[in-house]
Amino acid sequence: MRTKYDDELLQKINDNVDLLEYVSQDIDMTRRGEDYFGRCPKHIDKTPSFSITPSKNCYYCFSCGRSGRFIGYLMDYEGLSFDEAVQKGAQLASVDMSKICASNTVQFLKRVKKLKSKQIRSYSHKVLESSVLDNYKKEYPQLWLDEGITKEAMDKFGVMVDTWGNRIVYPVYDLAGRLINIKGRTMYQNYQDLDIPKYINYYKVGVMDYFQGLNYTLPDVKKQNEIILFESVKSVMKAWGWGYRNCASAEKHTLTEEQVMLLVKLKVNIVFAWDSDVDYQEKNVRSNIDKLKRVTNVYTINDRHNYLGGFEGKNAPVDLTKEIWEELYSEKRKVI
Numbered sequence: 231m232r233t234k235y236d237d238e239l240l241q242k243i244n245d246n247v248d249l250l251e252y253v254s255q256d257i258d259m260t261r262r263g264e265d266y267f268g269r270c271p272k273h274i275d276k277t278p279s280f281s282i283t284p285s286k287n288c289y290y291c292f293s294c295g296r297s298g299r300f301i302g303y304l305m306d307y308e309g310l311s312f313d314e315a316v317q318k319g320a321q322l323a324s325v326d327m328s329k330i331c332a333s334n335t336v337q338f339l340k341r342v343k344k345l346k347s348k349q350i351r352s353y354s355h356k357v358l359e360s361s362v363l364d365n366y367k368k369e370y371p372q373l374w375l376d377e378g379i380t381k382e383a384m385d386k387f388g389v390m391v392d393t394w395g396n397r398i399v400y401p402v403y404d405l406a407g408r409l410i411n412i413k414g415r416t417m418y419q420n421y422q423d424l425d426i427p428k429y430i431n432y433y434k435v436g437v438m439d440y441f442q443g444l445n446y447t448l449p450d451v452k453k454q455n456e457i458i459l460f461e462s463v464k465s466v467m468k469a470w471g472w473g474y475r476n477c478a479s480a481e482k483h484t485l486t487e488e489q490v491m492l493l494v495k496l497k498v499n500i501v502f503a504w505d506s507d508v509d510y511q512e513k514n515v516r517s518n519i520d521k522l523k524r525v526t527n528v529y530t531i532n533d534r535h536n537y538l539g540g541f542e543g544k545n546a547p548v549d550l551t552k553e554i555w556e557e558l559y560s561e562k563r564k565v566i
Contacts, residue, residue: 239325243316244299246323249289250282253303270294271307355410355436362412363401366390371398373417377549379464380471386446387467391417397430400463403445411435413442415464439488441478442466450475456499458559465503465546472552474559484514494525501562503531503547506538519565529562 250259250266257268259282270280270291279293290297296306304315320327369391370381388401397414404410412432421428442463444451447470451457454476460466463479470477480489483504493500500522508515510530522528531547537554538545548555 240301240316243319243323243325244301245287246325247287247300247319249287249300249303250284252300252322253282253289270296272296355404355408356433358409358411358433360409362409363388363390366392366399366412371417374398374464374467377464377468378471379467383467383471386470387443387463389467399432402431402440402442404440405445405448407445410440413463437488438481438486439492441489441492442481444478447475447477451478451496451498454498456501457493457496458501458503460503460546460548461505461508462546465548468548469555472548472555474555483508485518490518490521493522497526499527499529501529501531501559503559505544505546506533507541507544523565528565530565531558531562533558534561 253259253268257271257280259266259268260278264283264285266282266284267278268280268282269275269278270293272291273294275293280289280291282289288297288299289303298306301312301315301319304310304318305312308315310318317327319325367390370384371389371391374384374389375381390399391397392399392414395414396417398417399412399414401409402411402413410433414430414432416426416428416430418424418426441457441459443466444457447466456476458469458474458477460469460477460479461481461483463481466477466479469475485493502510502519504510504515510516510519510532519528519530533540533547535557537550537558538547547558
């Protein structure tokens, strides 16, 4: 299997070896304008068709179509494998081989760094005035009381009611405690028949670079060195009422790159507690897990006893009893 190499240092090899000087040891090269031409050794070449462009340090054969830079030349014309070409190129370019091999973790962290700078340049959330919350009524929706969410938890997470829209609403804050949205959950039990969305955002979401509720639970996440991720803030509140206060909601079961970056920055263990209809082997779900396990310990809540009813049940791990949740949590599996 091909070794993983750091892209920046491969670029350094290609830049530091003078391709024209190296090739000219074996092939007679003649200048034509800005390029140099010679006979391609890979085929009968009555009219020189192999070219080198010094300004780009690259080669191209107009006859057979071979092209590339120094490492590619070693593979195309000297028959070296990729690893052999890199090793030879590193020697000729005076590049330390111990620095050109990079693990998946290092490569991932470099992508995270690039993403972070890109994110900062490309998007910032509109900060809302706290007065917008005055449009909603402070009360404890019976729907959530019946589901076992405590009044204390609802107070903590700012639960209110949109009486006009018949929705449970709660504020969305970023980690700095700035109000950036308001989210609502319909109280109509037949919302599907009425063609009403279950959840709505009252303002434009933009980039999902936050976790719902984390602004409240971050101290406990740090203290426990662990974050438990649910799909909804309702699950976070229920777990919070049971004393599990190192939780947050991703608002879905697949993470954005910005959310992945935030988890890396937290430097804590991660427990995925997705609903029972989510397959952890699903491509996008698995991709998130594979990225994160390179930099921290990742665990998943697995319903081995089918307490939650599987795909048909569509239950969150906290939707039933505290005892079932605690058993599921105690049996969480580390992803290897």
